[in-house]
Amino acid sequence: MSDPTGPKYGFETLQIHAGARPDPATGSRQTPIYQSTAFVFRDAEHAAALFNLQEVGYIYSRLTNPTVAVLQERIATLEGGAGAVCCSSGHAAQIMALFPLMEPGRNVVVSTRLYGGTVTQFSQTIKRFGWSAKFVDFDDHAAIKDAIDDDTRAVFCEAVANPGGHISDLDAISAISDAAGIPLIVDNTTATPYLCRPIEHGATLVVHSTTKYLTGNGTVTGGCVVDSGKFDWAANDKFPSLSQPEPAYHGMKFAETFGPLAFTFHGIAIGLRDLGMTMNPQGAHYTLMGIETLSLRMERHVENAKKIAEWLETDPRVDYVTYAGLPSSPYYKLIDKICPRGAGALFTFAVKGGYEACVKLVDNLEIFSHVANLGDARSLIIHSASTTHRQLTAEQQKAAGAAPEVVRVSIGIEDADDLIADLDQALAKSTS
Template sequence: MTQTRQYGFDTLQIHAGARPDPATGARQTPIYQSTAFVFRDADHAAALFNLQEVGFIYSRLTNPTVAVLQERIATLEGGVGAVCCSSGHAAQIMALFPLMQPGCNVVASTRLYGGTVTQFSQTIKRFGWSAKFVDFDDLDAVRDAIDDNTRAVFGEAIANPGGYIMDVRAVADVADAAGVPLIIDNTSATPYLVRPIEHGATLVVHSTTKYLTGNGTVTGGAVVDSGKFDWSASGKFPSLSEPEPAYHGLRFHETFGNLAFTFHGIAIGLRDLGMTMNPQAAHYTLMGIETLSLRMERHVLNAQKIATWLEQHPAVERVTFAGLPSSPYHERAKTVCPKGAGALFTFALKGGYDACVKFIDSVEIFSHVANLGDTRSLCIHSASTTHRQLSPEQQEAAGAGPNVVRVSIGIEDADDLIADLDQALAKAAPQMAAE
């Protein structure tokens, strides 16, 4: 593809990073199901291991199929590079790994996926890291939470489970003033709806398992580097600014410039953490991304119609979809994600916990699974599943209280989905549904 023209999203989601296979002329990116790759000679091998030349060594580090996916995701997000890995949770650790040291902390939004809250509040303690959770709508609280040991600020563009819209630019300004990077989980939004780098984010992480793949077949993650952060400015990020003993004193930022974080993610992160994406998973995700914009348009249209219907249902107490005028995030959504507020949201049932459980057991088209972003419509009771490990206070702060159901609206016929919701609500709260 020539670089003389600025291609549109629909073109890039199909072509970015991909070229006909040089050996066979195959148009679709092949699955390079190979553990290792032959070196031209001893000098070539040495250059690759010294990071003096870019190429393929071993599929824990680099693989041609995965490389195409990395370039495509980076291009769609407006980044300079990306590193793909085995899951969204792996991507979060990969993003923090070059930044953190024992005693350091990350300032995180209270509105995060329950698994992320658990990872940040419990698991990362084993690395000597810690997290401070604050309401990102309160910029003063974010500012006050950042201290001398803070190495990153972390939030979700469209938060799971409630679909809350983050003011990425405002939080980015706070992080910039403190000299720390802002990491945005863009899983629920995708670059079709939100491009966090354009709003000031330093790094973007994805669970590619969700909307990017879109078909519920494989797990994966990605970390996208904006290339805009000065890793050497403050001395807070020695992994990127100071000599690396494993590479004879090479300084990643000095050597690789705006690609320092990406190279570190491969040469250190994947090398030592081993959170590798397999080439078949990359292939499935590449095929999924080819239809991303088409799917997201339908996801958003269906979500808007269904959320509007749910808001009027007598058994429903409230709906959190930001596309509704009643949402406190409605005006923000017009700026942050003008193409739509996504397709992930929650609704609260007046019948409480018991009604939620009955509802979940009564759906027919909706699938009761611990996933989101599928072509199929999905639902789950977060308080008893994905957010079960959290305290009641944490569940409420995350928007996953005991009376709340999370839905991920798929691309089926919207009227069929409404009919399924209607019959399930009638069984969950028969008296109110009959009103």
């Protein structure tokens, strides 16, 4: 159902059917969990063709697995991409996205408004590969342009930023990356392809933590890199792993051999083979089941988030609310362009009384769960400054939207009035 020459199905149809076919052996309507490490070759010639990438098929589940393959096709289809590679977590997806692009001494220009773990990964961990990151306020488009130099190999941002729910102007940012001849990588975890389609706004690659809204039930971790298939990796000499003979795969030129699917095949043949960040088939199965109800859930997430954000904004115990769906938000004007179906369900609000009041609020909630996750069917809350962003400096916390007086909420699909009542009673106890 991802054939571009075939019928044009709606999102709700594709989220159920894309990539899935009845099992040829049993007729099973639901995608089976192919819990197998290896797959039998027909003969020696078949095995050689698979290893030479002359034929697509299954070898070993670190590389390819039938259950995971269905998930890859489904996410790629929903995002409007040419292909996708699933892996073990959202953090793995970020490394997988950068791996074919970077070399020692190269850098990536990234937004200051990122999940705290991503800030740490980019500011600290990637240094061990000889890579570096330049952090820039992505509302300042001139600053993005100025930060790009001859060693920059990618631009990275979140479509709807975690934790504050700020919306990135992807059209303007992609114009900058295009002019520099480098890819734009967009983390679309918070928005999902139901609310935002970054490839339509110029993104080269889209990454997901499938752990969050795509799965939607807090059961498994996973990640995905979606390849738009639209970037010319051979247009310059900046990406030798894709445009030049790849020594890690007997001199194959991936861009020449696979064209629009060059990045996808590299991600499997080199990335998964050597980094081993594999998604397990049972995890893929849970995520496939979650995606079947994605549009229904996201509609309720957005409806609830808007109602609760409006209530919080008028509450005298709250200093401010960052939800982009509020007319008072500086990002409100971007909704129709970037997220026409709504601004998501993740945002922050500042509690009068600061750090201590935030801690008391979290401890007194009854329906909201205090967890380090988002995108669940149930409503979640966390005080980022003492948890997910604790490892950052005070300046980094503020830049990321995780100041000490701020809590992050991921609004679920429960009854919105019940959630408001829960927040009301907890605010009373925390600010009295």
